[in-house]
Amino acid sequence: IHHVGKPTPLPLIPHNNLKWFVGDIHFIAKLAKEKGTMTHAFDDTALRLGPVSQVVIGLGASWISRTFGLGQVIVILADSQEMHDLLVNRAAEFDRSKLVNNLFAATLPQGMLALPTDQRFKHHKRYLGITMTNPYLARMTPRIMDRMQELVDLWSVAAKRLSMGSSTEFAFNALDDIRLSSIDVIASITFGTSFDGVKASLGYLEGNPSASPSSRPTIPKLVADLEVLLNTIGNGIFFPVSTILPWWTRTFNYKWHRALTSTHGYLRSRLHSARANYEAEYNKSEKPAAHKADNVLDIILERERGDQTRGTKTLTGAEIIDELTTFALGGSETTAAAMQWSVKILCKHPAVQYKLRTELLTNLPVINTRPPTYTEITDDNNLPYLSAVMYEILRCSRIAAAIDRDATCDTTLLGYPIPKGTRVLMPIGMVQQLESDGSKDITDGLDSVRSASSLRGRKTGYWSASDAHLFKPERWLCEDGSFNAIAGPWLPFSYGFRGCFGQKLALLELRLFLATTQLNFFFDALPDELNGWKSHETVTNHPVQCYVRPIPWDDVNVNLFN
Numbered sequence: 001i002h003h004v005g006k007p008t009p010l011p012l013i014p015h016n017n018l019k020w021f022v023g024d025i026h027f028i029a030k031l032a033k034e035k036g037t038m039t040h041a042f043d044d045t046a047l048r049l050g051p052v053s054q055v056v057i058g059l060g061a062s063w064i065s066r067t068f069g070l071g072q073v074i075v076i077l078a079d080s081q082e083m084h085d086l087l088v089n090r091a092a093e094f095d096r097s098k099l100v101n102n103l104f105a106a107t108l109p110q111g112m113l114a115l116p117t118d119q120r121f122k123h124h125k126r127y128l129g130i131t132m133t134n135p136y137l138a139r140m141t142p143r144i145m146d147r148m149q150e151l152v153d154l155w156s157v158a159a160k161r162l163s164m165g166s167s168t169e170f171a172f173n174a175l176d177d178i179r180l181s182s183i184d185v186i187a188s189i190t191f192g193t194s195f196d197g198v199k200a201s202l203g204y205l206e207g208n209p210s211a212s213p214s215s216r217p218t219i220p221k222l223v224a225d226l227e228v229l230l231n232t233i234g235n236g237i238f239f240p241v242s243t244i245l246p247w248w249t250r251t252f253n254y255k256w257h258r259a260l261t262s263t264h265g266y267l268r269s270r271l272h273s274a275r276a277n278y279e280a281e282y283n284k285s286e287k288p289a290a291h292k293a294d295n296v297l298d299i300i301l302e303r304e305r306g307d308q309t310r311g312t313k314t315l316t317g318a319e320i321i322d323e324l325t326t327f328a329l330g331g332s333e334t335t336a337a338a339m340q341w342s343v344k345i346l347c348k349h350p351a352v353q354y355k356l357r358t359e360l361l362t363n364l365p366v367i368n369t370r371p372p373t374y375t376e377i378t379d380d381n382n383l384p385y386l387s388a389v390m391y392e393i394l395r396c397s398r399i400a401a402a403i404d405r406d407a408t409c410d411t412t413l414l415g416y417p418i419p420k421g422t423r424v425l426m427p428i429g430m431v432q433q434l435e436s437d438g439s440k441d442i443t444d445g446l447d448s449v450r451s452a453s454s455l456r457g458r459k460t461g462y463w464s465a466s467d468a469h470l471f472k473p474e475r476w477l478c479e480d481g482s483f484n485a486i487a488g489p490w491l492p493f494s495y496g497f498r499g500c501f502g503q504k505l506a507l508l509e510l511r512l513f514l515a516t517t518q519l520n521f522f523f524d525a526l527p528d529e530l531n532g533w534k535s536h537e538t539v540t541n542h543p544v545q546c547y548v549r550p551i552p553w554d555d556v557n558v559n560l561f562n
């Protein structure tokens with residue numbers, strides 16, 4: 001019994017007190033119950049045990065675990081300098097974890113999120129890379145602005161209802177408005193036309209003058225289906241044997257099956273009509289080259305034609321559908337969470353809202369007459385406070401709380417031996433928020449055990465221990481007011497070849513969301529019962545509650561801020 005039931009951690013690496021048979025499972029479950037997310041157990045362990053620690057699932061590294069694939073050890077790396085080095089310089093030793101690939105494998109088996117780092121993955125990334133270039137995003141900017149304007153129009157009507165004497169609501173629920181808006185944006189970019197979810201909500205509210213500010217039409221089926229897919233992927237983390245998870249999902253999860261079939265049906269019909277349009281136009285006139293196309297589907301079709309002419313490999317129909325699913329899932333849920341956290345955070349910080357609006361009106365006056373261009377809205381030099389607010393929201397909101405990699409060979413991490421196959425988890429959400437000059441002695445003391453590439457130097461400054469845990473956009477500004485992107489640790493999108501593919505699009509979308517909503521509204525403070533901090537962790541960490549009480553700036557007494 002002793003040999004069978006005693007969990008085995010990796011030698012030398014600090015760990016919690018382990019319970020027989022379950023290791024740390026009871027501890028992870030306890031924190032998940034208390035805090036609402038499982039990743040808090042990793043944060044807590046790293047905070048107590050130091051830059052390298054481990055969590056033992058079940059029997060950990062025992063021979064029984066290894067033989068039957070039942071338990072595992074997760075090494076936690078919580079040092080921003082070493083994390084950056086591992087992600088950027090040591091990708092050959094630490095590759096995308098098989099667990100993450102397995103989580104996505106049933107839903108989008110041939111999409112980037114589920115592919116190992118091989119030739120096929122590189123081929124997909126090359127195909128879709130154009131969608132994240134500056135010229136493409138510049139062409140998408142007016143389209144994203146239109147979607148943001150629709151959200152502002154909806155919130156204007158809802159805000160008016162709130163201010164009517166008959167309304168019993170203090171604020172309205174913005175969770176679904178934001179979710180729909182992010183899906184509208186991704187549809188506009190992918191297919192060239194919006195999904196029109198926010199427009200439908202606006203039409204509903206306008207057509208029902210007595211409806212309450214929170215009233216919305218039933219959520220569209222596609223959005224509900226995407227949620228089922230995301231929840232299935234997120235819940236996969238609790239499945240005991242990840243290698244059989246894709247098979248299990250495909251065989252037993254009927255709800256997921258229905259949602260995937262209907263999502264694929266929708267994507268296939270959009271692909272077919274795009275193909276028909278493309279063929280018709282191509283035969284009629286010169287089609288713009290891929291680098292001039294104005295939606296993801298046209299880019300794919302244009303590249304496909306080029307590859308067919310050259311006789312090189314194209315993406316198959318199933319691969320295209322899976323990459324469209326990647327955009328629909330990876331590109332909407334994450335940015336929606338970022339916008340939802342923005343609303344929650346900003347309504348607690350009225351002075352930040354006023355300062356942000358003042359900067360927009362002073363440094364970007366054209367925004368009153370026309371939508372800003374890509375170059376204008378992404379100019380850190382001209383809009384340092386907008387960049388600071390956006391970076392700070394992403395620093396404080398733990399959208400992706402942790403990322404992981406698998407060791408591809410026997411290696412070391414800050415001096416500790418790491419056997420091949422070990423899963424290394426990096427709690428990016430906690431480290432970017434709490435690593436500070438308070439632990440500088442520990443961080444500097446690690447120099448003797450750092451990898452050769454990490455020793456080349458730390459890429460960022462340190463947050464101050466006195467306020468690292470607070471929301472404070474000013475930490476991103478230098479004394480002369482300019483924006484400093486490397487003021488301290490910041491890893492919401494991770495780094496390296498397998499870091500976030502959509503980072504540039506996400507930042508553009510968030511900038512436009514902040515600029516449009518903050519120019520139009522002041523988000524009033526909310527009572528605590530409407531602005532709780534509980535989050536729900538699926539693939540990303542999004543708030544359970546997101547209420548908003550937008551007040552047009554004309555009705556705000558701005559003298560209070562002077």
Ligand code: HEM
Nearest residue numbers: 112330331334335338400403493494498499500501502506
């Ligand atoms: C605020 C918004 C977003 C956040 C915080 C975010 C964060 C992340 C993170 C942390 C990863 C994992 C990286 C790793 O394992 O090292 C990731 C991967 C990925 N993200 Fe995002 N993301 C966001 C928006 C987007 C958008 C808009 C897209 C658009 C398509 C996107 C597409 C992807 C893809 C395809 C991957 C997988 C990349 C790969 O496997 O190599 N993300 N994202």
